Amino acid sequence: MTLTATAPVPPARPPAAQAPAAPPRRLLARLSPYAYIAPFFALFAAFGLFPLLYTAYVSLYRVELQTPGEMEWRGLDNYTALLRDDFFWTALRNTFTIGVVSTVPQLLMALGLAHLLNYRLRGRTFFRVTMLLPYATSVAAATLVFAQLFGRDFGLVNWALGLAGIGPVDWQSGTVASQIAVSTIVTWRWTGYNALIYLAGMQSIPGELYEAAELDGASRWRQFLHVTLPGLRPTVLFTIVVSTIGATQLFGEPLLFEGSISGGISHQYQTLGLYMYEQGWGYFHLGRAAAIAWVTFVLIVLLVLLNTALARRRSRKGTRR
Amino acid sequence: MPTARAARRATLRLGAVALAGALLAACGSGSTGTSADKDGKVTITVDLFGTFGYKEAGLYDEYEKLHPGVTIKQSSTENEADYWKALQTRLAGGGGLADVQGIEVGRIASVTQQQADKFEDLGPLGAKDLQDDFSAAKWAAATTADGRTLGLGTDVGPEAICYRTDLFQQAGLPTDRAELAQKWATWDGYLELGRQYKAKAGAKSAWLDSVGSLYSVIVGQEKERYYDASGKLVYDDNAAVKAAWDLSVKAAQDGLSAKLAQWTPAWNQAFSSGSFATIGCPAWMLGYIKGQAGDAGKGKWDIAPLPGGAAGNWGGSYLAVPKGSAHAKEAFALVKWLTAAEQQAKLFKKQGSFPSNIGAIESVKDVTDPYFSDAPIGRIFGAAAEASPVQVLGVHDGDVNQQITNALGEVERKGTDSATAWSHARKGVENAVG
Numbered sequence: 001m002t003l004t005a006t007a008p009v010p011p012a013r014p015p016a017a018q019a020p021a022a023p024p025r026r027l028l029a030r031l032s033p034y035a036y037i038a039p040f041f042a043l044f045a046a047f048g049l050f051p052l053l054y055t056a057y058v059s060l061y062r063v064e065l066q067t068p069g070e071m072e073w074r075g076l077d078n079y080t081a082l083l084r085d086d087f088f089w090t091a092l093r094n095t096f097t098i099g100v101v102s103t104v105p106q107l108l109m110a111l112g113l114a115h116l117l118n119y120r121l122r123g124r125t126f127f128r129v130t131m132l133l134p135y136a137t138s139v140a141a142a143t144l145v146f147a148q149l150f151g152r153d154f155g156l157v158n159w160a161l162g163l164a165g166i167g168p169v170d171w172q173s174g175t176v177a178s179q180i181a182v183s184t185i186v187t188w189r190w191t192g193y194n195a196l197i198y199l200a201g202m203q204s205i206p207g208e209l210y211e212a213a214e215l216d217g218a219s220r221w222r223q224f225l226h227v228t229l230p231g232l233r234p235t236v237l238f239t240i241v242v243s244t245i246g247a248t249q250l251f252g253e254p255l256l257f258e259g260s261i262s263g264g265i266s267h268q269y270q271t272l273g274l275y276m277y278e279q280g281w282g283y284f285h286l287g288r289a290a291a292i293a294w295v296t297f298v299l300i301v302l303l304v305l306l307n308t309a310l311a312r313r314r315s316r317k318g319t320r321r
Numbered sequence: 322m323p324t325a326r327a328a329r330r331a332t333l334r335l336g337a338v339a340l341a342g343a344l345l346a347a348c349g350s351g352s353t354g355t356s357a358d359k360d361g362k363v364t365i366t367v368d369l370f371g372t373f374g375y376k377e378a379g380l381y382d383e384y385e386k387l388h389p390g391v392t393i394k395q396s397s398t399e400n401e402a403d404y405w406k407a408l409q410t411r412l413a414g415g416g417g418l419a420d421v422q423g424i425e426v427g428r429i430a431s432v433t434q435q436q437a438d439k440f441e442d443l444g445p446l447g448a449k450d451l452q453d454d455f456s457a458a459k460w461a462a463a464t465t466a467d468g469r470t471l472g473l474g475t476d477v478g479p480e481a482i483c484y485r486t487d488l489f490q491q492a493g494l495p496t497d498r499a500e501l502a503q504k505w506a507t508w509d510g511y512l513e514l515g516r517q518y519k520a521k522a523g524a525k526s527a528w529l530d531s532v533g534s535l536y537s538v539i540v541g542q543e544k545e546r547y548y549d550a551s552g553k554l555v556y557d558d559n560a561a562v563k564a565a566w567d568l569s570v571k572a573a574q575d576g577l578s579a580k581l582a583q584w585t586p587a588w589n590q591a592f593s594s595g596s597f598a599t600i601g602c603p604a605w606m607l608g609y610i611k612g613q614a615g616d617a618g619k620g621k622w623d624i625a626p627l628p629g630g631a632a633g634n635w636g637g638s639y640l641a642v643p644k645g646s647a648h649a650k651e652a653f654a655l656v657k658w659l660t661a662a663e664q665q666a667k668l669f670k671k672q673g674s675f676p677s678n679i680g681a682i683e684s685v686k687d688v689t690d691p692y693f694s695d696a697p698i699g700r701i702f703g704a705a706a707e708a709s710p711v712q713v714l715g716v717h718d719g720d721v722n723q724q725i726t727n728a729l730g731e732v733e734r735k736g737t738d739s740a741t742a743w744s745h746a747r748k749g750v751e752n753a754v755g
Contacts, residue, residue: 066435068413087752151587152580153596172582173734258585259400265582265730266737266745281406283720283753 059291065284078291091275099247102183114198131192139252201235368419370404374672420652442469458711472639474677478603479705492521527579533726538601539565542633548715573733607673624696632708724749
């Protein structure tokens with residue numbers, strides 16, 4: 001099917017012989033590309049666009065899951081209530097701090113790993129596959145294992161810290177400790193994935209550049225700074241955008257870390273995604289949950305625009321130099 | 322060329338058909354897979370939470386033997402909060418419901434007040450004649466204002482204290498039930514013993530598992546907790562709630578708690594590791610302890626009456642049939658059988674779930690449990706059930722309790738002071754209920 005779809009449209013046929021049949025067939029030929037892309041757009045409309053718009057509609061009402069038939073008009077009240085909601089601001093702050101703590105070291109480590117893997121190493125394929133393994137692990141499985149490792153009384157991490165003479169850390173209750181624990185899971189899962197993307201970007205940088213740099217007497221470190229990094233700019237931008245979106249939507253790890261929809265006893269690691277879930281499926285306030293969903297959506301769009309603008313300004317500066 | 326054109330036309334048509342198929346499939350209603358009734362065979366699905374113990378006690382096998390052609394399929398979620406979320410989503414969507422659904426007593430008010438239309442009225446199906454079999458309070462809680470019966474009672478949760486005799490001995494405390502009951506006749510006496518235990522046992526083992534569970538047990542002794550009889554939220558001015566809170570805070574500040582949040586893996590592990598010596602024990606907890614502590618725990622545990630009046634109730638459940646079940650009649654027959662006196666008595670002997678059926682209560686008076694050092698569980702829990710108050714239940718009972726135990730977690734794990742923690746609990750309740 002794909003073969004015929006990509007085949008060029010047959011040249012105009014002799015008009016006399018096929019005149020009566022031609023118009024519908026030509027119409028079909030003209031419409032067929034649309035038919036082929038229609039499945040995606042139909043599915044997107046049903047499962048992407050419609051939910052998005054319906055969520056916006058629901059966010060203007062008071063709707064409870066237990067009585068979905070009774071919708072009470074609230075206008076923008078769900079949104080203004082959020083502004084006065086301490087739990088919302090806590091969740092926003094947590095999302096930001098966990099996002100920074102998990103994304104920044106993650107991308108730096110990925111960059112370093114990719115640089116190492118770019119050398120000719122023995123067993124390179126093995127290392128590359130190994131790096132992708134965490135990414136292939138399910139969030140649930142990884143989080144449950146990490147929750148055990150970070151256990152307060154019998155966890156491996158505290159046992160190791162104990163050997164070093166550091167007292168047991170309560171990785172669940174403390175704000176900083178719990179956020180570090182959750183960030184560790186995210187970092188563990190995504191570092192390898194980003195490293196492979198960086199690696200692909202590095203391999204597309206022409207080798208002559210490195211040769212030229214070497215002739216000029218540039219050290220490995222200088223080569224990395226002045227050849228690799230500028231060449232990787234579009235790739236870095238891509239990973240930053242994807243990581244930002246991922247960090248803003250973070251949900252599975254904090255939910256399963258203790259199995260608490262509040263993100264711990266004092267909401268200490270509750271992210272925006274988790275707060276939405278708590279409102280919608282913990283307390284069944286669907287209207288409020290929809291409002292949080294839309295705020296998150298707008299936030300993601302703004303962050304991505306900001307990232308892109310910053311990166312563009314930097315690269316323009318770079319080329320001017 | 323002609324063949325190519327023909328092929329092209331064919332693929333175009335094929336593509337159109339495939340597309341239409343995909344769209345139809347996307348829009349088609351996912352009919353819920355209720356079993357076929359060919360040759361009189363019926364599959365009844367049962368969806369529960371925690372450990373009801375029907376399967377473990379062999380009751381399904383027995384029922385299938387009694388009713389040839391009936392097959393029972395059970396699914397179960399460990400944490401009731403997760404179960405309730407899934408059930409609510411399915412009720413709202415109208416699909417994926419089992420023929421029989423378990424409902425916890427903390428949610429029954431929400432069912433009778435908000436969702437009465439989503440469950441079968443069991444009265445016309447034959448429940449009308451069963452009213453006298455159940456305790457009046459249990460029956461009334463599952464009845465709507467207009468007299469519909471939405472569920473039949475399974476167990477109730479009369480409370481006692483479960484304790485580790487081996488740890489008590491090591492700490493030089495008495496292990497005799499009667500002597501302990503006398504020493505901890507009041508909650509202050511219970512905490513005093515705890516301080517003695519702590520002095521001897523040191524850091525390895527705490528007196529109780531978590532102050533959240535201590536609080537839940539204490540507040541289970543009250544008639545009125547979070548709502549008054551008119552359905553108004555009154556937890557903030559309720560002296561009984563405040564007293565239970567203060568006592569729990571005291572226990573936390575005296576360092577008597579192992580600081581384990583209930584229903585977490587760490588809490589589960591602690592049953593066998595001996596991290597705590599006592600735990601507030603509603604009858605259904607016996608089955609949970611057996612499951613977590615395993616055979617190694619046999620004979621190490623014992624049970625004594627609860628401090629502060631020896632009467633209180635925490636939990637208990639109902640079985641209900643959602644509307645739209647393809648086998649409402651058969652499902653009700655199963656519910657009726659499972660909640661009948663004989664089966665409830667059997668379940669108590671096997672699992673410890675205390676019966677709500679009066680006939681069963683009568684017949685289990687003399688039951689003892691070898692796992693718990695032959696404690697007379699029939700007598701202890703029977704007395705507690707008899708003396709328990711008829712509790713006022715509200716729509717958000719479960720949520721309020723969750724917020725308060727979370728705040729107590731802050732007190733015991735982070736050292737938050739009582740007033741701040743209480744204000745957190747209040748804020749949490751407003752957020753949940755509002």
